[in-house]
Amino acid sequence: MNDKLELDKRKAFILATVVYEYINTAEPVGSVTLTQKYNLGVSSATIRNEMAELEAGGYLVQPHTSAGRIPSDAGYRTYVDRLMQPESLTKDDSRRIRDEFREASRELGDVIEQTTRLLSGLSGNLAIAIAPSRDSHAFKHVQLIWLSARTSLIVIVTSGGVAAQRVVEWSADVAADDLTRLSNALNSRFGGRVMEDVGVADVDAVCAELHVNAQIRDAVRAAFGASREPGEPEIAAAGAQNLLDQPEFHDLRKLRAILRIVEEQRTLYDLIADELAAEGSATDPAPHVRIGHELRADELSECSVVTVPYRFGDRGVGMLAILGPRRMPYGRLIALASGTARSLGDHLNDVEIR
Amino acid sequence: MNDKLELDKRKAFILATVVYEYINTAEPVGSVTLTQKYNLGVSSATIRNEMAELEAGGYLVQPHTSAGRIPSDAGYRTYVDRLMQPESLTKDDSRRIRDEFREASRELGDVIEQTTRLLSGLSGNLAIAIAPSRDSHAFKHVQLIWLSARTSLIVIVTSGGVAAQRVVEWSADVAADDLTRLSNALNSRFGGRVMEDVGVADVDAVCAELHVNAQIRDAVRAAFGASREPGEPEIAAAGAQNLLDQPEFHDLRKLRAILRIVEEQRTLYDLIADELAAEGSATDPAPHVRIGHELRADELSECSVVTVPYRFGDRGVGMLAILGPRRMPYGRLIALASGTARSLGDHLNDVEIR
DNA sequence: GCTTGGCACTCCAGTGTGCCGACTGCTAAG
DNA sequence: CTTAGCAGTCGGCACACTGGAGTGCCAAGC
Numbered sequence: 024m025n026d027k028l029e030l031d032k033r034k035a036f037i038l039a040t041v042v043y044e045y046i047n048t049a050e051p052v053g054s055v056t057l058t059q060k061y062n063l064g065v066s067s068a069t070i071r072n073e074m075a076e077l078e079a080g081g082y083l084v085q086p087h088t089s090a091g092r093i094p095s096d097a098g099y100r101t102y103v104d105r106l107m108q109p110e111s112l113t114k115d116d117s118r119r120i121r122d123e124f125r126e127a128s129r130e131l132g133d134v135i136e137q138t139t140r141l142l143s144g145l146s147g148n149l150a151i152a153i154a155p156s157r158d159s160h161a162f163k164h165v166q167l168i169w170l171s172a173r174t175s176l177i178v179i180v181t182s183g184g185v186a187a188q189r190v191v192e193w194s195a196d197v198a199a200d201d202l203t204r205l206s207n208a209l210n211s212r213f214g215g216r217v218m219e220d221v222g223v224a225d226v227d228a229v230c231a232e233l234h235v236n237a238q239i240r241d242a243v244r245a246a247f248g249a250s251r252e253p254g255e256p257e258i259a260a261a262g263a264q265n266l267l268d269q270p271e272f273h274d275l276r277k278l279r280a281i282l283r284i285v286e287e288q289r290t291l292y293d294l295i296a297d298e299l300a301a302e303g304s305a306t307d308p309a310p311h312v313r314i315g316h317e318l319r320a321d322e323l324s325e326c327s328v329v330t331v332p333y334r335f336g337d338r339g340v341g342m343l344a345i346l347g348p349r350r351m352p353y354g355r356l357i358a359l360a361s362g363t364a365r366s367l368g369d370h371l372n373d374v375e376i377r
Numbered sequence: 378m379n380d381k382l383e384l385d386k387r388k389a390f391i392l393a394t395v396v397y398e399y400i401n402t403a404e405p406v407g408s409v410t411l412t413q414k415y416n417l418g419v420s421s422a423t424i425r426n427e428m429a430e431l432e433a434g435g436y437l438v439q440p441h442t443s444a445g446r447i448p449s450d451a452g453y454r455t456y457v458d459r460l461m462q463p464e465s466l467t468k469d470d471s472r473r474i475r476d477e478f479r480e481a482s483r484e485l486g487d488v489i490e491q492t493t494r495l496l497s498g499l500s501g502n503l504a505i506a507i508a509p510s511r512d513s514h515a516f517k518h519v520q521l522i523w524l525s526a527r528t529s530l531i532v533i534v535t536s537g538g539v540a541a542q543r544v545v546e547w548s549a550d551v552a553a554d555d556l557t558r559l560s561n562a563l564n565s566r567f568g569g570r571v572m573e574d575v576g577v578a579d580v581d582a583v584c585a586e587l588h589v590n591a592q593i594r595d596a597v598r599a600a601f602g603a604s605r606e607p608g609e610p611e612i613a614a615a616g617a618q619n620l621l622d623q624p625e626f627h628d629l630r631k632l633r634a635i636l637r638i639v640e641e642q643r644t645l646y647d648l649i650a651d652e653l654a655a656e657g658s659a660t661d662p663a664p665h666v667r668i669g670h671e672l673r674a675d676e677l678s679e680c681s682v683v684t685v686p687y688r689f690g691d692r693g694v695g696m697l698a699i700l701g702p703r704r705m706p707y708g709r710l711i712a713l714a715s716g717t718a719r720s721l722g723d724h725l726n727d728v729e730i731r
Numbered sequence: 732g733c734t735t736g737g738c739a740c741t742c743c744a745g746t747g748t749g750c751c752g753a754c755t756g757c758t759a760a761g
Numbered sequence: 762c763t764t765a766g767c768a769g770t771c772g773g774c775a776c777a778c779t780g781g782a783g784t785g786c787c788a789a790g791c
Contacts, residue, residue, distance in 0.1 A: 189483070
């Protein structure tokens with residue numbers, strides 16, 4: 024690898040064309056194909072010389088001696104960063120996104136899931152969505168509901184919708200009045216706060232004031248704990264079967280590795296967690312692309328991921344991602360992910376509870 | 378096919394052994410293999426004659442002239458119905474099932490999903506679960522919760538947990554008191570009923586009595602409608618990547634067909650809906666096996682499905698299913714599905730809201 | 732000095748051939 | 762009815778061969 028290699032105009036054009044051609048055909052690109060299909064004004068021998076230099080510079084690789092070239096990670100990187108022309112959404116895609124969100128659910132979890140189905144359908148790849156952490160939601164309401172002497176329902180509502188709902192069973196009878204009083208006290212205490220600032224200590228304090236018994240206190244504590252999801256962010260993925268169509272996944276081992284990653288929410292989350300962290304502080308949310316080994320996972324060394332953050336409320340940041348082969352139509356996918364992220368953010372802010 | 382062919386003891390043993398051997402090895406079984414691995418007391422030539430008759434009777438087929446035999450749908454059917462010895466759960470499996478349900482969620486949807494993960498892990502195949510229709514649940518509670526002047530939360534609780542929860546936005550201010558009064562009236566009217574018997578007319582009647590405006594009436598109606606899930610039963614599936622390990626799915630076309638079925642909840646539901654309907658009336662819930670073409674779906678002609686119903690409450694019936702290649706260990710899978718169904722039913726009845 | 736045509740070379744992928752092994756069905760004898 | 766033996770069938774594998782695509786290099790030309 025020689026990062027010093029400057030790309031003159033012709034080299035840049037050749038590199039861009041090789042990447043473009045390979046993305047479309049999935050076949051290594053040779054010098055003759057290039058001169059025939061694109062009007063380069065020079066002969067194939069010249070292209071050969073240029074391609075040899077591009078290979079020396081680390082932008083292209085040869086699968087074997089007598090084959091054409093395919094882009095390396097660095098080749099794709101240069102293409103994405105400097106050579107590719109940005110695309111915008113087609114009319115048709117815009118319409119499908121708009122239609123989808125017009126009748127979307129108000130429930131955060133459902134919306135996330137629906138969005139992955141939409142995005143995987145449009146992109147023909149695997150789509151992933153992470154909901155904004157509930158820590159960033161505004162607290163709206165908590166209600167303890169008397170179901171019977173020994174059972175109650177606790178519901179917590181944030182600006183993002185119902186954040187927790189759990190049925191609890193008591194070992195001693197409770198009175199409906201007590202539950203109402205506790206609900207009112209908690210609501211007046213927490214009103215206007217962000218979930219992040221609702222601590223266990225506050226719950227304890229309110230419970231102590233009202234002389235609520237330990238059992239109820241623990242249940243409320245647990246509900247608030249769950250509502251902030253310490254370890255389990257809301258995440259969804261869809262469209263794994265799209266990957267079957269890509270020739271690079273006809274190898275079953277690779278396919279299995281991917282499916283394993285996707286089926287485990289934890290690994291899936293890790294895959295885009297760092298992007299999420301980086302984005303939390305960024306002022307201008309922008310699409311990011313990670314290519315091959317940049318993903319730092321051996322199983323994914325032949326994949327790329329496009330990530331786009333979206334904003335919810337004042338502080339919430341969620342993430343959309345598309346995972347597919349490195350040989351993906353970056354321009355189109357970036358446009359799709361960005362467009363979907365924008366619509367998703369708009370939708371969430373529309374249905375946000377104020 | 379000649380269904381009249383009676384199986385004498387030796388033919389039955391040979392058929393059983395061929396099926397057993399093929400299930401374990403995935404290789405066509407020849408007469409010599411059979412005499413060598415199993416103590417039959419006769420020569421391979423005799424076995425050949427017997428196998429030829431079994432083929433004429435429709436129990437075995439030959440993939441090609443110079444290969445051994447593999448079971449036909451009818452061969453598997455006979456094996457499952459008459460030749461196979463029932464298995465019981467191993468200690469280890471019992472323990473894993475018990476452990477899993479010990480700390481299972483109280484939410485019906487979560488439990489269903491967790492169960493499919495458990496069952497797919499234990500069985501090494503694709504697991505499917507359908508929750509009992511909410512029509513059969515007992516109504517427990519409905520609550521309209523005031524969040525702000527223009528937004529409310531409607532929660533409906535049945536014996537199976539929270540059946541519906543939706544945030545609604547009003548076009549005119551509503552008073553908290555009105556919501557409480559309506560909640561109380563609805564609760565006293567519906568208390569003790571089964572969800573099936575909670576009709577739109579009843580909702581309308583209560584709303585009319587209390588002079589509730591049309592907007593609120595419609596929202597409550599919609600919530601009760603959703604809570605009974607007219608078209609969308611709760612269903613989950615897990616373990617598709619297990620199928621990658623089976624040699625019969627190394628053909629990508631077949632694999633894709635299966636994934637398509639699984640990703641679409643509708644087709645997945647149809648797959649076991651008839652079993653569910655048949656089971657609704659049966660007195661003694663028992664495992665069922667459907668093999669190959671019995672599934673009436675071309676894409677699944679090389680698959681089998683084991684289904685086991687489970688009961689919830691007085692009238693609810695749900696279904697567990699395992700989908701895999703016809704070459705599946707029927708005895709083990711039936712035991713696993715039955716054991717899991719029993720534990721699942723017990724768990725649901727434990728956490729049922731009374 | 733860059734470009735170009737020509738040429739030798741490399742390597743994959745597809746095809747054809749022949750052989751091996753597994754299995755069958757048939758026949759004739761026990 | 763069973764069995765040993767045998768001829769016949771067929772898939773799978775190894776092997777060699779070939780065609781084609783593509784490269785690198787070189788010497789000549791602009």
